[in-house]
Amino acid sequence: MASGNPSTKVVTALQTPIITTSTVTRMSTTRVATPVVTIAVSTVPTSSTPIMSVSTSGSTANVQHKANVGEMLRLGTPRLWLPAEQCRECFYPNDVNFNFCQQCGTRRLSRDRERPQPLPVDMEAIDSRLAELQEKAASMPYTQRKSKLQTDFEVFLESMQPPKTLMSAAPRDILRFLVWKDKGGRTVVHGADCSDENPCQCPSRLAFKTVDSYIGQLRSIFDKEGRGGEWNARVGFGNPAADKSVKQYLRMVTEEQMKQNLIPKQAIPMTTDKVERIINYIDLQLEKFPDIDPCHAFILGRDKALFLTLLFTGSRAGDLLIVKTENIHLPNGGFLLNHVWGKTLRDGNTRSCAIFQNDNSLLCPVTAIMGYVELAKALGINLSRVFSFVRLLETERLTMCLCLLMRQILDCVFIVTKLQCTRGRLYIVFEVHVLLP
Template identity: 40%
Template sequence: MDIDNRILQLEKRRAFSPYMKKKTSVRDSLILFLDSLPRKPGLSECCPNDVCRFLVWKDKAGKNKVHGVQCKFLGTKGKPSCNCPVRLASGSVSVMVQHLVDIFCDIGAGRVWDVSTLSGNPAASPMVRDYLKMVQEEQARAHVMPKQAAPIFLSKVRAISMYIERELARRDLSLRERFVFLRDQAWFKLQFFGGDRAGDLAGLVAQDIRSLNDGTGLVLNHTYGKTLRGAKGKANMFVIKKCEESLLCPVKGLRDYVEGVGKLGVALSPGFLFRVVTDGGRVLDQAVSYSVIYERLRTYLTTLGIYHGETPHSFRSGCAVTMALSGAVNNMGQMMRHIGWFGEDSAQYYSRLPVLRESEYVASKLAKCTSQSEDIEDNFRKSADFESLEKAF
């Protein structure tokens, strides 16, 4: 029946979503761990202590060095040669706990743990919450900070664009190589000036792009993405404008891509804008993946000798910092609307805007106050010494 086929279609699509893939991976790991225990409990027999032990067991996949206060590497990044343990980041543990809550809920355990009857959802128990809190405190004391993508600024976008232009001038390029170079240059410019997530940009379809009436730029619209997912009233619409420097211009880069691949016999509309190309040179109507773009970016930066661990997320960070320091935005709201953030925490985290502004204004003013120190103290004693005022009454 058409109704059954429709339901199966939606369930299949959900099963292959990034969230479901992660949850399935956690579920498989949990089952493997439980099977290794002497009593071999099933999911329905799992207790809070089993969940905490599973989270400790998962630390073997951790990448964060948790240094002791006596370790000389305390506060440093990377994995220096010391005997301090490597753990999962507290943020990863928190996400995993949420996955576990959903996993137990799926088998009918609900979303709460009843301490009096020792039943319900073990991942939602006070014991697991306390474990997560202790991990967070331990890593805070060890100065383990959330990893932040190294920003990619326009200097590296320019270097990559110059390299690609030189390559596109070659006459011995295969059709596949030409398609990839045209795609990549458009992607990198668009992601920088749009501040888009790589995953959201990968899902962009040609029908989501419109030209401004005056021809000075393009309007892009996302209705689905990591934080969108069809939620009511949520969409990410932003504008990119032509740049004076044509080498960096995202509008020109995108048009060069569409026109260039058109000459190769590839029509990008309708369908995904950034597509997969096979080794044989066949362009598929499938969205290019994050891993492909990551590998391409790393290849360019490594070839140019300027790779410092950047990922596609680095364009998002670079865009935010550039907006903050260039005066392109007057407030946090403007940045959030352009990049598509729905909470100030993300905007502040990526742009460093509060820190940068305070460094420029508050810290600078405070540093100059040394010459006024006596006047400040006198003014305080005259106007704001509350202890003296209380004695007066």
């Protein structure tokens, strides 16, 4: 027991301390709150209840929130999880709906703003646009070839014992599929004991370039199905078309064909004398205009300009056929072709090709293009907003079918009088002369 001054701080086993805590907040130069805690102990009888008095620089609501959380933890009540949001001063992760920071007591900025007006959204037009783009993507030649290969591969997997799918296929299955596709190859691989008999009994295989293309398409198919990355044989996870065994198969097929000098077939080069013969024949036929069929005359003029342009620019035929008239400029003494789309030009860049006049009038591409434009005007074809080299393959077949139909069934003569191209569509104006008995 203690005696004397009643203010003396004495703690015995029969007494319970009262803890009075006062917290003073000091702001450092880095604006981080540093709490300083002072504890005062005094004596009270044992029967008294512990009291905790907290004084902070924050708000009373924040202190009450802490007391509620402590009471919940003491009673074993789980606290609901709420997403966190950082304080703008001390970056402490508070609850998303906090008003004052639990660390530094900073008041949260008000976020009450007027609700924006709803925008007019035409979901039907948006879905129609997406469907249009998907249809265009599905109609591309590469997409169609890959889709056909995927169908063949899926049927092949279903025909195996036991049946498999794309999600359970392994590199061994891809090698079997490539060997199975060899039946459609046209590259004859002669064996060591092959005789000189013609034809021999050696098997036909896929060209190694075709095998390489199939492997690339299969890799893309598996990536689309969610099986990307390198193949892991231990867990059976990844892209089976990217396995080392598939690459080794391609290397062995390439080596087998290259040792027998089975190089890929290349296009026959066109020399200048061959081009001169073609142009001479076209000029002889165009001299009969307008006595010849207008459709045939237009095709001859177009092909002449196309051949000479290919000769002097070195562009691909497919790239040149999709050049529009608006992408052709007329500088002094020549033409300037501006390629914006092609097989190797799909990144938004452009490639320009200049064409100048040639001293040889027979092989001058500028003269051929000008003659092609004049012939189109004479036939009533407007080339201002369409492809510069209009494709008339369907028109040629239509003209021949109509001529045969009218002469054999209707007993009349079919004569094309005018060709008109509007918005990329070609319209044919013709006359029918009935043969009287």
